[in-house]
Amino acid sequence: MKNKIAPSILSADFGNFERDVQKLEAAGADVLHIDIMDGHFVDNLTFGAGVVAALRPHTTLFFDCHMMVEHPEKYILPLKKAGANSMSIHVESTPHLHGTLQQIKNAGMKAAAVINPGTSVELIKPVLSLVDMVLVMTVNPGFGGQKFLPETIEKVSMLDALRTEKSLHFEIEVDGGITDETITSAKRAGANIFVAGSFVFNGNIEENIKKLKNKLK
Numbered sequence: 001m002k003n004k005i006a007p008s009i010l011s012a013d014f015g016n017f018e019r020d021v022q023k024l025e026a027a028g029a030d031v032l033h034i035d036i037m038d039g040h041f042v043d044n045l046t047f048g049a050g051v052v053a054a055l056r057p058h059t060t061l062f063f064d065c066h067m068m069v070e071h072p073e074k075y076i077l078p079l080k081k082a083g084a085n086s087m088s089i090h091v092e093s094t095p096h097l098h099g100t101l102q103q104i105k106n107a108g109m110k111a112a113a114v115i116n117p118g119t120s121v122e123l124i125k126p127v128l129s130l131v132d133m134v135l136v137m138t139v140n141p142g143f144g145g146q147k148f149l150p151e152t153i154e155k156v157s158m159l160d161a162l163r164t165e166k167s168l169h170f171e172i173e174v175d176g177g178i179t180d181e182t183i184t185s186a187k188r189a190g191a192n193i194f195v196a197g198s199f200v201f202n203g204n205i206e207e208n209i210k211k212l213k214n215k216l217k
């Protein structure tokens with residue numbers, strides 16, 4: 001599976017999204033990770049479909065929306081209209097995981113299931129044949145700049161094994177505390193999409209993306 005770097009705009013300059021997103025694209029980012037938080041599911045509030053729509057004309061990057069919200073189903077049509085390409089839904093956020101993933105696919109977007117560090121792979125086994133991607137949180141959701149939790153990597157290996165066993169094709173994304181050091185264990189375990197916020201934006205964006213890509217060779 002193709003390795004992809006997915007910078008998170010949570011660490012961008014909120015007053016200069018257009019400039020920062022264009023910098024990311026020019027620097028070789030593969031995916032734009034958009035952290036949508038509602039101040040309820042997590043203790044932080046970011047942006048919604050309005051900002052996604054405003055960014056859409058400025059880049060051709062794939063828009064990967066990480067939904068840290070209650071009632072994720074309410075965001076499907078507005079985000080589709082705004083130009084989002086995928087939505088990742090936390091298993092902890094809805095009793096209707098399967099139905100919500102189905103609705104996302106029916107709307108014409110890619111669908112992903114997300115598990116928090118304290119959530120077991122067991123809970124998403126029933127939807128593995130439906131999803132395009134699984135996102136394993138490698139920090140607790142809500143904020144950028146946290147320390148990578150190495151104990152979460154075992155779940156990436158478990159998902160990689162399940163994928164082979166069941167002949168499935170979902171991608172595996174990791175998110176939180178990814179640096180040019182932590183990326184290696186995630187890749188070895190079977191992840192192929194690497195979200196990075198603070199590591200990419202702290203210093204020179206182009207050099208930092210290069211440092212991550214070099215570890216994937």
Ligand SMILES: O=C(CO)[C@@H](O)[C@H](O)COP(=O)(O)O
Nearest residue numbers: 141142144145176177197198
């Ligand atoms: O979803 C989240 C946080 O909840 C992430 O996408 C962060 O934005 C990643 O930031 P770093 O840990 O790479 O600084």
Ligand SMILES: [Co+2]
Nearest residue numbers: 035066175195
């Ligand atoms: Co995220």
